Amino acid sequence: MTKKRVAVLISGRGSNMSALVEAAKHADYPAEIVAVIANKADAGGLEVAHLEGIPAIAIPHRNYASKSEHEAAVCAALVEAKADIVCLAGYMRIISPEFVAQWEGKMLNIHPSLLPLFKGLHTHEQALEAGVRVHGCTVHFVTAGMDDGPIIAQTAVPVKTGDTPDMLAKRVLSVEHETYTRALALVAQGKAVMKDGRTVFSD
Numbered sequence: 001m002t003k004k005r006v007a008v009l010i011s012g013r014g015s016n017m018s019a020l021v022e023a024a025k026h027a028d029y030p031a032e033i034v035a036v037i038a039n040k041a042d043a044g045g046l047e048v049a050h051l052e053g054i055p056a057i058a059i060p061h062r063n064y065a066s067k068s069e070h071e072a073a074v075c076a077a078l079v080e081a082k083a084d085i086v087c088l089a090g091y092m093r094i095i096s097p098e099f100v101a102q103w104e105g106k107m108l109n110i111h112p113s114l115l116p117l118f119k120g121l122h123t124h125e126q127a128l129e130a131g132v133r134v135h136g137c138t139v140h141f142v143t144a145g146m147d148d149g150p151i152i153a154q155t156a157v158p159v160k161t162g163d164t165p166d167m168l169a170k171r172v173l174s175v176e177h178e179t180y181t182r183a184l185a186l187v188a189q190g191k192a193v194m195k196d197g198r199t200v201f202s203d
């Protein structure tokens, strides 16, 4: 089996990145993590990746005069890493349509809600405000619309009486890691493919 080469883009602690790294240690997992890139020099996940022996670099957006120059630097790093797939994992930058187009069908994101509900930030507050009884996470292909691409995998969790946004966030995070691992495996094996704006599943 040829493993797909995966780069993970992060902005913070990188617990989803760590979950993918753990999964990829298994011989039968169809992907390997070849690079971790953060847009912030102090992203905690960089150190974690480094300790795992994975090339981990910061490409701080603040060091670039424009969004396009920053994205060009990130793209160059992805090409240098020979990445086949890019996983956004808590990457707090809106990706330009040009960048998205270069990675169409090969860029994944995890969002902490059951899309299409609760796009954007503060999803747990949004869920509590709406009064939903189930909440969860979604892994989807990245398209030009924010949190808008074809869905690959979702997991639901209950909303419990008395939940605070933090309590709900923890419960959702506890299922994010497995959901991302499963979704990446489907894409790496070619069992989930983006076609005509939809995810097509096989097998």
Ligand code: GRF
Binding pocket: 010, 012, 013, 014, 015, 016, 017, 089, 090, 091, 110, 111, 112, 137, 173, 176
């Ligand atoms: C996760 O909740 C993810 O769904 C969202 O940002 C958070 C990142 O957490 N996009 P981590 O850095 O993976 O721990």
